[in-house]
Amino acid sequence: MSTCRAIFQNFKIFSKPVMGLMNYTNQSVPSYKFLLQNHIRNRRLDLARKLFDEIPSPSTHLCTIMITGYTQNNRLDDALTLFDKMSFRDMISWNTMVKGCLDCGDLAMATKMFDKMRDRSVVSWTTMINGYLQFGHVDKAERLFYEMPVRDVAASNSMIHGYCCNGRVEDALRLFEETPCRNVISWTSMISGLDSNGRHDESLFLFKKMVGSGIVPTSNTFACILTACANVLDVCLGVQVHGNVIKIGFCFDEFICASLIMLYANCKQIEDAYNIFNEKLHMNVVVWTALLTGSGFNGKHEKALTIFSDMIIMGILPNQTTFTSVLNSCWKLEAIDRGKEIHMLAIKLGLENDVFVGNSLTVMYCECGNVNDAVAVFTKIGEKNIVSWNSMIVGSAKHGCGQLTLTLFKQMICAGVDADEITFTGLLSACSRSGMLQKGKSFFEYFSRYKSNKMRPQHYVCMVDILGRFGKLEEAEELIRNMPMEANSSIWLALLSACRMHSNLEMAERAAKCILDLEPHCSAAYVLLCNIYASAGKWSDVSQFRLKMKQEGIVKQPGCSWVNLKGVRHEFLSGDRSHPLSEKIYQKLDWLGGKLKEFGYTPDKRFSLHDVENEQKEEMLSYHSERLAIAFALVSTVECSTITVMKNLRVCGDCHSAIKLIAKIAGREIVLRDSSRFHHFRNGTCSCGDYW
Ligand code: ZN
Ligand code: ZN
Numbered sequence: 001m002s003t004c005r006a007i008f009q010n011f012k013i014f015s016k017p018v019m020g021l022m023n024y025t026n027q028s029v030p031s032y033k034f035l036l037q038n039h040i041r042n043r044r045l046d047l048a049r050k051l052f053d054e055i056p057s058p059s060t061h062l063c064t065i066m067i068t069g070y071t072q073n074n075r076l077d078d079a080l081t082l083f084d085k086m087s088f089r090d091m092i093s094w095n096t097m098v099k100g101c102l103d104c105g106d107l108a109m110a111t112k113m114f115d116k117m118r119d120r121s122v123v124s125w126t127t128m129i130n131g132y133l134q135f136g137h138v139d140k141a142e143r144l145f146y147e148m149p150v151r152d153v154a155a156s157n158s159m160i161h162g163y164c165c166n167g168r169v170e171d172a173l174r175l176f177e178e179t180p181c182r183n184v185i186s187w188t189s190m191i192s193g194l195d196s197n198g199r200h201d202e203s204l205f206l207f208k209k210m211v212g213s214g215i216v217p218t219s220n221t222f223a224c225i226l227t228a229c230a231n232v233l234d235v236c237l238g239v240q241v242h243g244n245v246i247k248i249g250f251c252f253d254e255f256i257c258a259s260l261i262m263l264y265a266n267c268k269q270i271e272d273a274y275n276i277f278n279e280k281l282h283m284n285v286v287v288w289t290a291l292l293t294g295s296g297f298n299g300k301h302e303k304a305l306t307i308f309s310d311m312i313i314m315g316i317l318p319n320q321t322t323f324t325s326v327l328n329s330c331w332k333l334e335a336i337d338r339g340k341e342i343h344m345l346a347i348k349l350g351l352e353n354d355v356f357v358g359n360s361l362t363v364m365y366c367e368c369g370n371v372n373d374a375v376a377v378f379t380k381i382g383e384k385n386i387v388s389w390n391s392m393i394v395g396s397a398k399h400g401c402g403q404l405t406l407t408l409f410k411q412m413i414c415a416g417v418d419a420d421e422i423t424f425t426g427l428l429s430a431c432s433r434s435g436m437l438q439k440g441k442s443f444f445e446y447f448s449r450y451k452s453n454k455m456r457p458q459h460y461v462c463m464v465d466i467l468g469r470f471g472k473l474e475e476a477e478e479l480i481r482n483m484p485m486e487a488n489s490s491i492w493l494a495l496l497s498a499c500r501m502h503s504n505l506e507m508a509e510r511a512a513k514c515i516l517d518l519e520p521h522c523s524a525a526y527v528l529l530c531n532i533y534a535s536a537g538k539w540s541d542v543s544q545f546r547l548k549m550k551q552e553g554i555v556k557q558p559g560c561s562w563v564n565l566k567g568v569r570h571e572f573l574s575g576d577r578s579h580p581l582s583e584k585i586y587q588k589l590d591w592l593g594g595k596l597k598e599f600g601y602t603p604d605k606r607f608s609l610h611d612v613e614n615e616q617k618e619e620m621l622s623y624h625s626e627r628l629a630i631a632f633a634l635v636s637t638v639e640c641s642t643i644t645v646m647k648n649l650r651v652c653g654d655c656h657s658a659i660k661l662i663a664k665i666a667g668r669e670i671v672l673r674d675s676s677r678f679h680h681f682r683n684g685t686c687s688c689g690d691y692w
Contacts, residue, residue, distance in 0.1 A: 032062060040069035049078075060086065064093045071100025076109070095124050102131040122148075126155045133162035142171075157185045164193025184215050192224040200232040219253040226259035235267040251279075258290040265294025285311075285319050293325040301329035305338060317349065320356040327360040334564050334646060336368035343377075353382040359391050366395025369644045369671040369678055375404070386417055393426035399678045400687040402434025421454045428462035432469060433677055435689050440466040457485065461494045468498025469691045473507055489519045496528050500535070501691065508532045523554045561629035561647040565636060572628035575620065581632060588631040593622055595665045596658060604654040624655050626672060627662075634666055642669045650674045650692065660684050 032055055039048035052058060052066050063086050070079035083089070083097050094117050101110035114120075114128045125148045132141035145151065145159050156179040163172035176182070176190045187210045194203035207225045211217065217225070222245050229238035242260060245251050251260075257276065264273035277291045288311045295304040308326045311318065318326070323346055330339040343352075343361055351357045358381035365374035378384075378392045389412040396404040409427055412419065419427075424447050431440030444463050448455055460483060467476035476495055480487045492515045499508035508529060515525040526549050533541040549556070562571040570579065579585060603621050626647050633643040651659070651674045663670045663681035670681040680687035 032058075033065065036062060036065050036069075040065070040072070043073065045069055045073055045075065060088050060090050060093055064096050067093070067096055067100060071096075071103050074104055076101065076104040076106055079104075080109075091119060091121050091124070095121065095127055098124065098131070099127050102127070102134065107131060107135050107137075122150060122152050122155065126152075126158060129155055129162075130158050133158060133165070136166070138162050138166040138168065153179060153181050153183055153186060157183075157189055160186060160193065161189045164189065164197060167197060169193060169197045169199060184218055184221065187215055188218065188221045188224055191221065191228070195224060195228040195231060200228050203228040204232065204234065204237065219250045219256055222250055223253065223255040223259045226256065226263050230259065230263040230266040233267050235263070235269065238263045238267070254284055254286050258286045261287065261290040261294055265290070265297055268298060270294060270298040270300065283314065283316065285316050285322065288316055289319065289322040289325065292322060292329075296325050296329045296332070301332045304329035305333070305335070308342070312345070318345070320351065320354055323351065323357045324360045327357075327364045331364045331367040334368055334569075334644075335567065336364075336370065336564075336644075337567065339364045339368060352377075353380050355381055355383055355385055355388060358382075359385075359388050362388065362391045362395060366391070366398065369399075369673060371396060371399045371401060371404075371678075384415065384417070386420060386423075389415075389417055390420070390422045390426060393423055393430075397426045397430035397433060399680065400430075400433040400689075402430045402436055405430035405434075406439070419451075421456050421459075424451070424454065425456070425458050425462065428459055428466070432462050432465035433688060433692075435469060435691065437466060437470050452484075455484075457488050457491060460487070460491045464491055464494040464498065468494065468501065471502050473498055473502060473504055477507060477510075487514070489515045489522055489525075492518070493522075493524060493528070496525060500528055500532050503532070503535060505532055505536055505538075521552060521554055523549070523556055526554055527556050557649065559625045559647065559649050561625040561645055563629050563633045563636075563643070563645055565633075570629070570632055572625045572632065574625045574628075575623045576625065576628055579628075579632065581635060584635045585628055585631045588635050589622060589627060592631065592662055592665065596661055599661050599665070601658060601661055604657065621652075621654050622658070624652060626651055626655050626674075627658065630659065630662060630670060634668070640667065642671060644671045645673070647672065647674045650676055651679065656686065656690070656692075660686050 067079045098110050098113045129141045160172045191203050260276050261273045273294050292304050292307045361377040362374045464476045492511045496511040512525050512529045629645045664684040672679045
């Protein structure tokens with residue numbers, strides 16, 4: 001009571017000391033209204049109610065204000081009780097109550113209220129239509145819309161927007177054409193709807209038509225049209241719109257600012273995007289996020305991370321989109337330490353269970369080689385969508401955790417989520433990487449029978465891998481020859497690498513021919529074939545192919561491995577001696593070489609491409625880039641910690657055998673990501689089961 005009194009006294013409405021709230025009964029309605037609204041605006045709901053209770057026979061208008069206060073603060077029960085007690089209810093109070101139910105997320109109650117109404121205004125109908133749309137019930141909204149006795153343009157606009165949000169663009173277009181007095185909102189909704197449904201060109205066309213028919217665009221229209229330009233990469237039209245925006249003075253609008261940044265970033269004019277940002281017209285999260293996303297899109301991931309740090313320093317709170325973009329840049333840089341810091345921040349902001357942030361964290365941990373943390377994050381995601389399931393299924397498959405992938409798939413089906421083509425790719429690659437022949441075959445059969453419209457070349461690549469792994473080369477070749485679609489070079493490449501594993505020279509030559517017919521400069525095919533010839537000791541064929549590669553100007557990508565340590569990337573090429581710690585690294589490798597011999601390791605010289613003397617071959621093998629990187633990590637990290645190494649090509653067979661033993665000798669887990677998958681080396685074995 002005393003706080004209440006103090007507040008009243010501050011308003012100096014009362015001439016004498018306040019003894020009790022009954023003293024105010026002689027206040028006129030406008031002062032009650034002012035006080036009530038002031039309390040509500042400042043979220044002092046209980047004080048508002050106390051005041052309200054002191055009003056002798058409050059008017060319908062005051063009751064409605066009180067109800068709005070309750071629903072705005074999610075106190076629907078209080079609002080309903082008050083509404084029930086009202087002696088007289090007008091149209092506004094009914095409409096307020098329906099809207100209040102919707103604001104509090106109670107669609108059923110809103111429907112009940114709406115059905116109870118004896119008279120309904122255009123506002124009542126439109127409110128209820130918007131309610132259905134807000135909850136995704138576009139059919140119910142549509143039915144109501146056509147039941148409306150008089151349809152105004154606001155209701156039509158709501159329906160146009162609702163159709164577009166639910167992918168029903170044709171219905172939206174039909175209604176748009178039928179709407180008699182279209183206003184700028186109708187046009188903008190239709191332009192934005194076409195764009196967000198991937199019909200960017202039509203969106204731009206409609207914009208031109210709108211301007212042509214003399215309708216003046218609003219800042220919203222401009223933001224939509226700039227986004228459409230960004231999507232179709234139409235920088236010319238974008239620049240024109242930008243000019244108009246400056247003329248009219250709309251560049252102060254934050255969404256326009258963000259759309260302009262996106263336009264220039266998408267069109268690879270990132271400097272122009274930075275210039276717009278540097279004008280510092282808007283320093284809010286939308287604009288910062290546009291800049292961050294744009295930088296990542298242009299491959300400037302370091303810059304993206306800097307932008308994120310700057311934004312935090314400026315006190316701007318990141319939203320879901322910001323997290324998605326910055327985590328994407330983290331894994332592109334393999335910067336797991338930064339990723340972990342960002343994860344901590346997401347927890348602090350209460351966004352850890354958010355589906356978008358959770359999905360991005362899952363991908364980040366998987367891509368950085370840490371599948372356990374990925375699972376931990378994935379488990380905590382509140383409402384998992386298809387992207388969440390796919391991220392975890394594909395991620396676990398990459399790590400060769402076949403059982404985990406299958407368990408996830410079962411859980412996904414139980415959760416009622418329908419598998420799509422990405423799920424299938426994840427499942428099949430899990431079968432290939434974990435050596436599950438029968439499972440792989442039955443999945444593949446199931447997909448081709450029941451989901452044939454979702455079959456993609458990628459699924460054939462996986463199936464050829466699976467068959468190849470088990471030496472079923474003829475079956476694999478037959479599968480390719482009987483495909484319902486044209487086989488691409490990736491499918492033949494899968495067969496070619498299976499031929500290398502099983503030393504099938506004859507089929508390898510056939511597969512290589514098919515690849516080179518499709519893609520004459522495919523260096524991977526040349527390199528694989530050379531490897532196969534070298535393993536078979538056919539050095540004349542090797543040199544012939546080498547010569548051909550030279551003539552055709554095909555360069556073999558040099559093998560390169562790297563380790564990220566405290567935010568610095570340490571890169572190594574084969575036989576590289578340029579690293580400052582070179583001496584220590586080579587000492588470690590020589591020591592390891594001795595130990596490896598003790599463990600009975602003999603170098604597999606088939607993997608040395610060069611036609612040189614045996615001893616030299618051995619030396620070249622032991623200085624392959626992945627071994628240099630591992631030796632560097634061994635001398636630079638604390639004992640027992642896990643080592644993570646990345647390689648641009650596939651790890652060679654000899655290094656693979658050596659690394660298994662190195663993991664055992666050093667007592668470390670070594671995670672190696674090569675171009676095809678993750679290998680987890682532990683105590684003399686590898687998670688891939690020696691097939692990759
Ligand atoms: Zn190697
Ligand atoms: Zn392996």
